[in-house]
Amino acid sequence: MPIVFGLLILATGGDDRNADGQRTLALLGAALGLAVAIPLWTGFDATTADMQFTEMAAWIPALEVNYHLGVDGISMPFILLNSFTTLIVILAGWQVIQNKVGQYMAAFLIQSGIINGVFAALDGVLFYVFFEAMLIPLYLIVGMWGGPNRVYAAIKFFLYTLLGSLLMLVAMIYLFFASGGSFEILTWHKIGLTMTAQTLLFVAFFFAFAVKVPMWPVHTWLPDAHVEAPTGGSVVLAAITLKVGAYGFLRFVLPIVPDASHELAGFMIFLSLVAVVYIGLVALVQADMKKLIAYSSIAHMGFVTLGFFIFNQWGMEGGLIQMISHGFISGAMFLCVGVMYDRVHSRQIADYGGVANTMPRFAAFFMLFAMANSGLPATSGFVGEFMVILGTIQVSFWYAALAATTLIFGAAYTLWMYKRVVFGKIANEHVAELTDINAREFLVLSLLAVLVLGMGVYPLPVTEVMHTSVENLLAHVAHSKLIP
Amino acid sequence: MSFQMPDILPALPEIFVLSMACVLLLVEAYLKPKTATYLITLGTLLGSAAITVFTGMLDPVYTFNGMFVDDVMGDMLKLMADLAAIVAMIYSRQYLADREMLRGEYFALVLFAVLGMMVMISASHFLTLYLGVELLSLSLYAMVALQRDSARATEAAMKYFILGALASGLLLYGMSMLYGLSGSLELSKVARAVHEGTQSNMVMVFGLVFVVAGLGFKLGAAPFHMWVPDIYHGAPTAVTLFIGTAPKLAAFAFAMRLLVDGLQPAHGDWQQMLAVMAVMSMAIGNLAAIMQSNIKRMLAYSTIAHMGFLLLGILSGSLAGFSASMFYAITYVLMSLGTFGMVIYLSSAGYEAENLDDYKGLNARHPWLAAIMGMLMLSMAGLPPFVGFYAKFTVLQSLVGAGWLGLAVVAVLFSLIGAYYYLRIVKLMYFDTPHADAHPIAMAGDARILLSVNGLAVLGLGLMPQALMALCTASVQFSYW
Secondary structure, three states: OHHHHHHHHHHHOOOOOOHHHHHHHHHHHHHHHHHHHHHHHHOOOOOOOOOEEEEEEEEEHHHOEEEEEEEOOOOHHHHHHHHHHHHHHHHHOOOOOOOOHHHHHHHHHHHHHHHHHHHHEOEHHHHHHHHHHOHHHHHHHHHHHOOOOHHHHHHHHHHHHHHHHHHHHHHHHHHHHHOOOOOEHHHHOOOOEOHHHHHHHHHHHHHHHHHHOOOOOOOOHHHHHHHHOOHHHHHHHHHHHHHHHHHHHHHHHHHHOHHHHHHOHHHHHHHHHHHHHHHHHHHHOOOEHHHHHHHHHHHHHHHHHHHHOOOOHHHHHHHHHHHHHHHHHHHHHHHHHHHHHHHHOOOEHHHOOOHHHHOHHHHHHHHHHHHHHOOOOOOHHHHHHHHHHHHHHHHOHHHHHHHHHHHHHHHHHHHHHHHHHHOOOOOOHHHHOOOOOOHHHHHHHHHHHHHHHHHHHOOHHHHHHHHHHHHHHHHHHHOOOEOO | OOOOOOOOHHHHHHHHHHHHHHHHHHHHHHHOOOOHHHHHHHHHHHHHHHHHHHOOOOOOEEEOOOOEEEOHHHHHHHHHHHHHHHHHHHHHHHHHHHOOOOOHHHHHHHHHHHHHHHHHHOEOEHHHHHHHHHHHHHHHHHHHOOOOOOHHHHHHHHHHHHHHHHHHHHHHHHHHHHHHHHOOOEHHHHHHHHHHOOOOHHHHHHHHHHHHHHHHHHHOOOOOOOHHHHHHHHOOHHHHHHHOOHHHHHHHHHHHHHHHHHOHHHHHHHHHHHHHHHHHHHHHHHHHHHOOOEHHHHHHHHHHHHHHHHHHHHHOOOHHHHHHHHHHHHHHHHHHHHHHHHHHHHOEOOEOOOEHHHHOOHHHHOHHHHHHHHHHHHHHHOOOOOHHHHHHHHHHHHHHHOOOHHHHHHHHHHHHHHHHHHHHHHHHHHHOOOOOOOOOOOOOHHHHHHHHHHHHHHHHHHHOOHHHHHHHHHHHHHHHO
């Protein structure tokens, strides 16, 4: 992983006026990043829940902080997802970004390296450093290449997420003392804590991760940030940074404070269901395509947290699958909107109509992703949602019934938007002038399409990797570590 | 009565600086040199740093009948103060030359101020402490007023002088009470008397209140912070750069000597005062900074907030806490050197880049400078991977370790508020477009290189903070444990 990092920084070194060179260099960096990440998968041992590919070096002995990296079945898929998305984003920004190209590409590469660090960190402070550092490039991306209201969106996004993570910092310091002087996350998994301590820690971590996920009612930064961000920024936000929050719940909240998690599961399930149902309805009335997808992201992430807090194998694996699939689908949806925006410079649904007439190939791709977003079987969107509903029904029929409404709302808002944008008569001269996607866009979208369909038809390779780790985590969570 | 020659070796750096300051005055008076005084100053500071390093001992050495102490913490702080003063000189040379302030008086004052700091750092006696404080303050008053025909600078100097005199009065009054209590001005004897607690507790607490108030003044911690924004704003930027950096190290030493050397047994009493001061400083500093449109004023309020954070480390009263505060002081000085250096850098002859608007679109004009300033701002906000994060982190850690969990949460929330105005600078530089009539950036090469090194140090120390942190811990440990 540090190798990836080194490469990334190296790629940013080419900070000159030569835009084409920078693009190629960035592409090379992203491709190498992915290439380095692939052995993580091929060499992964799915039969053990232990950390693999660990690296450990003393970093700040004065603070007992180590540079400790490693992956298990939960984090590994996200590193791949991240490396892959970076590649997509670099390709997507190829022509669109015309000013400050080098800085744009560099920001994405650095961002990608940092996020890999988040998923691989096994030391609390190291995790925190990556977790926070991740905000800086994203802040710049939204603020520098975003839409008209970008400054407001960027600062709101930054302060919102900073609030959450600062409380987490205090929680981590508390855990350092509670565990007798260690910042190792795996050590924290083992220590016993009183109920009060667990509840307080839960609250602190909750703020950090719920803002990131984002869960209702702390989601309001997301639509703003998404709408204002450039396409690449939206893709990274939706596909990866949201996952960091959900990942945090699995890595920190559930194993460190299992009793508080059980105690407060009802609350979490409530919030998740609100996200699924209420945000689904909110998405229905959006006039801006990006906003609509942003709200649909929140609803889908509600599914993820729902899956985690019902504490069974179906739910948790379903949540994980949903995260990965959502990474592909939401990324693809934002790219589709980006493709249209590049041509017409509008995101309003009302400005479109009859796109299928002028862009048939694009319409086909968009159709596939829209279907996947609404959870059609044989796409990856279906697998995760179905597994979560299966898991939920074992806990309560009514939860499951409420959760299942997403299939209706999801279909409603996505397909209705699709219909208004793509079908019908050609709405205005802008649409009439549209040209179909070029080879580069075709490549990007078809890569995503293959993955969405592939995971929908045959999700086994992914679930297989997670299986042991999830089982281990569930066993750990079921075991109370309450001390009086 | 026999007179014994005291051991002067521990005080060698101070003696060296004093003699060189006198030499400098003579050279100035008789030779009227152009840049020789500048070079002499740099040489003196370097020499003093070197002497500090080579005469350093591991165990504390007391001399001049217990009035003066040479310990590792002191050496470390003196070294840092010397280095900070050197960097400040290099940054400000061009600025001073443009404004016809590059004269012998200025450098003589700088040397005397540095001497004052060194005396403060090494004091183990109320009188020495007071001597150092006054030497430093008087030099600074004069430096602020050096630009004679600037009404703003003169007003600032006047305010500084009056408030400073008041603070000294408070400090002296408190010291006299503690003297009445313990019968000695020597810090260790005061500590023993307080520890034995044979005298009235009431007098002790009264003395303590006055001493802490005086300390708050010198640190610029709320509610004794009124002078900070006016002085930072009114003084020529080069002087602000100097006031805002090295003296903070001395102020930290001042707090340590007074509270830990002298009044450690009463720490239950001063802890609460410091807690109140720290919270008020963070609140006032961070909230008021948001309102500012002048960067020097904004940085002044941010200093107040940072001093609040620094106090938190001291009040946790442990080895970890003291070394965290020391680390905080050193990194703060590093960051504010860079920031004020940048303000100076962007100013040119007859023009001060002190409005926030002057930073608009810096990225388009000069990406590298914008990147450095961006790193400095994010570091001040306490974001990883910059060194400012570890400063805050270690302080918070020592606070939680000492059981002040609630205070840690408060500190964290205020640093969230603080993040806003640092981010605003980043926003101005990166998201906005520059003014059409922006002044060109021109500055001497040595300062430019140094500024880059300064900015990269903030990042480098952020990635590898171990060495400095271990140094701080070791020096506190050798001095107090």
